[in-house]
Amino acid sequence: MSKIVVVDPGHGLPDPGAVGNGLQEHERAFALAKLVRDVLTRHGVTVLFTRNNERSLSSASNLKTNKNEDLSTRQRFSNSKATDFFLSLHMNAADNPSANGYETLCYSQNGQIEALHASVKVFLQKYGLKDRGIKIRTNLAVLKVKAKAALLECFFITNPKEAALMKDAAFLLEFAEAIGQGVLKAIGIAYVPVNKPVTKPKEEVKLKIDDANKVIRILQDRWNASTDANEKKEIGRLADEVRVAAGMKKVNG
Ligand SMILES: [Zn+2]
Structure with missing residues (x-):
């Protein structure tokens, strides 16, 4: 049976997530999610998205109710499947436009989280981007799913340089490859680089x-x-x- 990874693009209208430098977090998270899905499906992994369009999973008109329903629906969705790993994709934001870097959030740290983070870290080093490390967050709803879960804060939407990178197709492709490689490691599947030269x-x-x-x-x-x-x-x-x-x-x- 193939492994199942639930990929969770953060937010969804009416909640755009963080906004900055002409970008909306929900939209970039979805774009990145699709690229990560390509890497995982290439390795025979079954990838399920929590949301498949730009809308949240709630139709409530009250924003707070909408948000709560949206998050609990994502949680229930993952728990209703034989999920091997839950991957939530977000972008960070700060008042200070120079705040920068990437971080992996989790409910509790283990070898799977470390494998995922280590893979992204190699990518960060290549681009000279800041590694903010692995951070424990026990208050985030999506991290309370039954499967091992990680929430990736993929750079700062409020940082002009990082926002530009998150708009760059080649950068996103390589970033998704690093994330995918890390998730594969976490679920015990050997990573095969794309376009591996066949001699x-x-x-x-x-x-x-x-x-x-x-x-x-x-x-x-x-x-x-x-x-x-x-x-x-x-x-x-x-x-x-x-x-x-x-x-x-x-x-x-
Ligand atoms: Zn977010």
Whole structure:
């Protein structure tokens, strides 16, 4: 049976989540979620989304009620499946526009959380981005699901540089790859890099042996008919060239 990962794009209208630098958290979380899904499904993992469009999972008009219903529906959804890992994707925000970095939130730390964080950390180091570490949060509703769960605060939407990165398609693709790799590690599946170069032995172009023998027979007829020693020698040389091209041994030295 394939492993099940519930991917939870944070927020959903009427709650856009944090906003800044022309971005809305719910929208970026959804974009990233789709890329992470691609990485996981590539490895045979069944990926289920808590929300499949930009709306929250509640129709309540009161914002607070909407939020509460939305979060408890996400929780119930994950608990109703044989979820192996629950991954919630968010972006951070702060009043100070220079606040920056990535962090992994969890209800309690274990090897799975550490594996996920370690994978993202390699990515952060490559880009020179700040690792804010693993943080325990026992008050977050989505982290109280039955499955092991992590909430990723994917950089600060209020930081112009990080917001620009979260708009960059190539950056997001690589970031999703790092997150996916970490989740795979957490659920015990070996990660296979995308576009892994396949080293194929060079195909040798060879003359087919049947064809070579036909050509050699024609050359032999010509050799038999010839009375010129030089011509006979040249025909013998050509016959050997044909043999070599077909992977056979020379017979005329
Ligand atoms: Zn959020």
